[in-house]
Amino acid sequence: MITLYDFAANVPHKSVSPYAWRVRLALNIKGIKHQTEWIEYTEIEKRSKELGIPPSEIKADGKPFYTIPSIYDPSTNTRISDSLKIIEYLDKTYPDTPQIIPPGTSILNATLNWAIGKTVFTLYPVVGPFLISAMPKETSSIFRGRFEGRVGATLEEFQNDKALPEKFWAESQEALKAASAWFKGSDGQELLHPWIMGENITFADLIVGSGLAWVVSSSGGEQSEVWERVGGWDDGRWKVFWEKLKPYTAVY
Numbered sequence: 001m002i003t004l005y006d007f008a009a010n011v012p013h014k015s016v017s018p019y020a021w022r023v024r025l026a027l028n029i030k031g032i033k034h035q036t037e038w039i040e041y042t043e044i045e046k047r048s049k050e051l052g053i054p055p056s057e058i059k060a061d062g063k064p065f066y067t068i069p070s071i072y073d074p075s076t077n078t079r080i081s082d083s084l085k086i087i088e089y090l091d092k093t094y095p096d097t098p099q100i101i102p103p104g105t106s107i108l109n110a111t112l113n114w115a116i117g118k119t120v121f122t123l124y125p126v127v128g129p130f131l132i133s134a135m136p137k138e139t140s141s142i143f144r145g146r147f148e149g150r151v152g153a154t155l156e157e158f159q160n161d162k163a164l165p166e167k168f169w170a171e172s173q174e175a176l177k178a179a180s181a182w183f184k185g186s187d188g189q190e191l192l193h194p195w196i197m198g199e200n201i202t203f204a205d206l207i208v209g210s211g212l213a214w215v216v217s218s219s220g221g222e223q224s225e226v227w228e229r230v231g232g233w234d235d236g237r238w239k240v241f242w243e244k245l246k247p248y249t250a251v252y
Contacts, residue, residue, distance in 0.1 A: 002074045
């Protein structure tokens with residue numbers, strides 16, 4: 001059984017890493033049995049080294065960089081990190097399961113990954129306060145620093161300023177509105193039939209879906225005010241997409 005390494009938060013599903021969500025979705029789509037082993041966010045590098053997991057990349061200064069997600073597959077004695085590398089490995093090693101990355105789609109996926117990343121993370125200021133509260137103390141301090149740098153105010157100032165959160169809400173809504181237009185033709189007709197590449201779910205859908213999983217989990221679940229607002233934007237597009245993806249969101 002494959003072990004998926006992720007870091008936990010006190011949120012529904014426990015997982016708030018969109019990249020770990022991509023791998024989890026891929027494993028579930030493929031029907032590959034797996035289990036999640038939770039690692040403290042502040043100990044990712046330490047635990048990765050202890051587990052013999054290679055770094056996700058080597059930085060320009062020569063230093064190794066360790067991230068979540070990573071996996072260990074005992075059937076091949078393989079340890080690997082980085083969501084794209086993991087899914088490429090799963091496609092190659094388990095060819096009789098649904099293939100997530102169709103040949104010739106690397107440029108499309110890279111472009112969509114960049115665009116969706118910029119779009120979805122405009123929501124960081126509105127999910128940040130809940131996410132900070134859901135993290136262990138040491139990790140919470142790290143996320144708080146990132147949040148305050150992003151919004152240009154302390155957490156307390158942000159929460160006490162009615163205008164500032166609404167500014168970020170408006171920016172996020174405009175960003176997702178622009179993204180929604182990508183799924184329509186020049187005649188305004190819907191292009192999802194039912195997935196981005198057609199009949200089969202692919203990596204492109206995981207890019208979008210993992211972003212939505214991050215919003216849902218990082219805001220406190222499907223009943224949160226954040227998801228109620230976001231899910232209803234663009235004629236409910238994002239909630240509909242999430243509902244299609246939900247059969248593959250089980251956390252083991």
